[in-house]
């Protein structure tokens with residue numbers, strides 16, 4: 345299964361937007377896609393796909409209950425269909441207290457075992473997805489986490505092993521990109537037993553190609569690959585998609601929405617290319633033993 349977390353420590357760089365449209369682009373390739381929302385905040389992918397009606401009901405079953413081994417039902421019943429071939433596990437307000445819930449669950453589990461037993465808080469999402477046969481049921485798993493490092497990120501990384509990193513190549517964006525190798529190394533060190541694959545940095549909201557080229561040159565000195573595809577500044581089209589709670593592909597295809605301009609169609613192709621690029625990286629033959 346192709347699995348990755350779309351993450352950057354910088355807020356508002358386009359993680360959720362990229363997750364939505366990559367999910368749709370994978371689906372157009374015939375891949376079955378599951379998106380998991382790990383972001384406790386409003387404005388998450390759940391909202392973007394119009395699946396948030398149960399978010400604030402404290403009694404409803406949700407992914408956090410499954411992570412702390414107190415599910416109220418089956419995993420399959422959490423899954424909502426978002427667009428053709430795109431399913432989503434919606435976010436829930438309990439994600440706000442994920443850290444606390446995991447700590448409490450760990451204490452309870454560890455009290456029931458001998459002194460050396462450790463219940464790994466950071467591996468619970470992976471356990472839930474594996475138990476639900478997600479790797480067999482889906483071709484692609486995409487997780488949309490919050491920006492801040494913590495259990496949301498740790499669980500997302502354990503569940504996917506790979507990161508795709510949107511970056512705004514402005515002064516603000518470049519700072520977070522330049523420290524990226526260190527950030528990834530630190531997470532690897534904290535987690536201890538996982539190697540994080542960085543699929544690439546994807547330049548997003550690109551408006552000035554000169555600035556873009558300058559940064560691209562600076563970043564090429566980094567050990568982190570830059571994806572061969574960048575996404576241009578497309579505020580108008582993307583806010584239209586956000587408002588209507590659809591991907592840009594659905595926006596283009598459905599007559600209920602405004603017609604796209606030619607240059608906006610070009611951005612759809614970029615999302616297609618990005619999904620193809622990501623897919624290729626998982627198709628490379630393993631090194632011969």
Ligand SMILES: Nc1ncnc2c1ncn2[C@@H]1O[C@H](COP(=O)(O)OP(=O)(O)OP(=O)(O)O)[C@@H](O)[C@H]1O
Nearest residue numbers: 355356357358359360361491549576577578579582
């Ligand atoms: N290529 C783009 N061109 C113009 N605007 C964009 C582009 N990508 C994203 N945006 C806009 O930037 C804003 C933030 O995007 P988004 O919510 O996807 O970021 P995020 O990284 O998920 O944020 P957060 O850190 O809050 O989770 C949104 O208004 C979105 O429409």
Ligand SMILES: [Mg+2]
Nearest residue numbers: 359360383388
């Ligand atoms: Mg987001």
